[in-house]
Amino acid sequence: MSVLPYPSVHCRAVVATGVVAVLALGLAACGSGDKHTSAPATHHGSSHSASASASGDFDQADVTFAQMMIPHHQQAVSMAKLADGRASDQEIKTLAADIEKAQGPEISTMQGWLASWGKPASPSMDHSMPGMSHGSGSSMPGMMSGKDMTGLKAAKGKDFDKRFTEMMIGHHKGAITMAEDEQKNGRNPAAKKLAVAVVKNQQAEVDKMHKILDRL
Structure with missing residues (x-):
């Protein structure tokens, strides 16, 4: 019977090194699995990250901004939805879709802020804001009246395009x-970061709508 040669010192070192590496990987895997406080998976939506970062310091101006901008955005989304089946201009249709797509998630983001701050979603429910209107938001700049919205809903074609553009600019x-x-x-x-984005994006849309009006 032949006798297998005894492994060389070099081979024994290689094997030992491999065992240590495998053990190290196993321990690392176990350690990472036990830590439930590790960073969550990345979300592509901006609302989640914005809500999380807004849980820090805030003041009454931040609260007022969110409480007033939510119904303001909600009305813009309502106006944008009216374009479906009423607008005749393709650029108006595209603009309306862009407004709905952008402002819907921002509404959810701001609602999340107010919840994390322990503040009501509606300004009319916040007793720390004296003089705030309990009506349809007439104290908010740029808000349309019920009559304005009824008129827009009744319009069609080029009439709708013009009304929508003029109202959305305001x-x-x-x-x-x-x-x-x-x-x-x-x-x-x-x-404050969202406020910067609102100014930048909506001013660009205002400039675009002025050009649309010039050709309508």
């Missing part, structure tokens, strides 16, 4: 005013 300008106030007086970094 609506956007109101949002820009509110966002600029947040930039000056707010404290929360996430709220």
